[in-house]
Amino acid sequence: MDPLTTSLVKSSFKSIGATPGGENAFAQSFYAILFAARPEIRQYFPAAMDLQRDRLMRAVGYVVERLDSPETVLPLLAQLGRDHRKYDISDDHYEAVGEALVTALAGLAGPELWTDETERAWRSAVELIVTTMTDAAHGEPGPPTWVGTVLNHRRVLDDLAIVRLQLDQPMPYAPGQYVSVQIHSRPKMWRYFSFATPPNSDRIVEFHVRRVSGGWVSPAIIGETAVGDTWLLGAPLGGVGVWQNPERSQLMIAEGTGIAPLRAQLMNMPRLDGNPPTHLFYGGTYPYDHYDLDVLWALSRTSPWLTVVPVAENRDNPWWFPGISTVPAGMHERVTGQIGRVVAEYADWADHDIQVVGAPSMIRTTKYRLMAAGIDSRDIHHDPLY
Structure with a gap:
């Protein structure tokens, strides 16, 4: 034009x-x-x-x-x-x-x-x-939709579930992408969830779903999903992670279930030839929001190029939360604060490829703080629609 x-x-x-x-x-x-x-x-x-x-x-x-x-x-x-x-x-x-x-x-x-x-x-x-x-x-030669059969439904928090499905046929997607999903009990209500795992030969995919207050679909997924249920999935969307330059250091910033697309990329990176230094900041309101921290610690123990820094706005879990969230010995302690501020003040992130995934308000705040610290906005990537 x-x-x-x-x-x-x-x-x-x-x-x-x-x-x-x-x-x-x-x-x-x-x-x-x-x-x-x-x-x-x-x-x-x-x-x-x-x-x-x-x-x-x-x-x-x-x-x-x-x-x-x-x-x-x-x-x-x-x-x-x-x-x-x-x-x-x-x-x-x-x-x-x-x-x-x-x-x-x-x-x-x-x-x-x-x-x-x-x-x-x-x-x-x-x-x-x-x-x-x-x-x-x-x-597009592929199918318009895929069918996924629920293999496992694990409720890791009262308002959050991890769901694993097996697809009826291979789906070509890039780690970092997301997909539209329709469940049987909520027809025509397509919702978008990020893949938490990279593509694999078993056609198994994983989604992390957090309940949205007043939502129609997420409460049904968390409270009603059963093994054997079938979901419809649309074609993959999104470009987070696609533009990565393997020669540039990576900065990944996620909050809540925003960890899913970054986790998929991290799981895929050992398959690649060489990996740049990668810092992951994993944010939440309370320590219990770091529900996937054990997996990330395990990745960092076998990946010397990966540093994981958990960030929580509150130092302790609320009194009513029954679990105790701990950081393994030898790992970085949790940092307390708002994630955008913590990341911007943590180090100089010039010459990094930066990905930010989370709620729109978190993305805006984090991007603003990084730009105020001198980071070129062209180096800060986030999905425009999800």
Whole structure:
């Protein structure tokens, strides 16, 4: 896309988002227009649309912001196209989505902002998005979905479970990626979980699932999942870990179940030829949030290139927690504090490839502190949608 087209798309989207309730109004308008024009499309979505609307805005915002960086945005669009095959949608559905997107934007922008030139720019952007997604979907030889059978369900905390499944066929994914999951008791409610293990010949995958307050899917996974249950999985997504330069030192920062995609990479690294020095900071509110620390200690004992530093905002577990979390002799003691601050003050991380995985607020805070400490933002990587 030419610079003028890109500039018009960015400026108009930013103007709409800056209005009171702009982003939420856009998402609501888009889906209302889409479902009115093509009622049959509604069947692909859950009854509760809050998460869907949030994800739409993150995706559109990310694409718009990076339209002038095709090397960044086109791979993401291709992944989304392959993932959307799970819905069994057709090319004309994509066209309807594009038309609804333009109509919603025009309605919110108003005649002063939405000129003929702006509409042409947006139609060019929509054509790029639709073409990239459909081409990737048509060119993918693999299945639209995989079936995973639950082999083990281990509730490691009251609000957290580790689930292992065996896939019905091999799935090519990179350590660090994630996948959409649908469980039998929550149809049409796809949720995204990171692989906690690298690909293996047994087709066994592992997910770490923490209960979301008010959520529909995670409480069912934690409290109701049984051995033998089957899940549907979509195509792999995400680029965390994919850009690693084997010659640069690695800094990995995770909080809670954000450890899963970093753990998958660490488990895969011994298979590679040589490994750079790698520091992993594993954060949580309390020490018990370091539920996977034993596995990470075991990795560090056999991997001299790996240093594991657990960080907790509170030194001790709450009084009601029954377990005692200890650090093995010879290992680094836990550091107390907010993980972004701890990492930024711990060392000079210049010339490191940095990955940050966790809640959006944690990612923003950590990225800000690292940049304030002089780190180039281009060296700090996180997934834009998960």
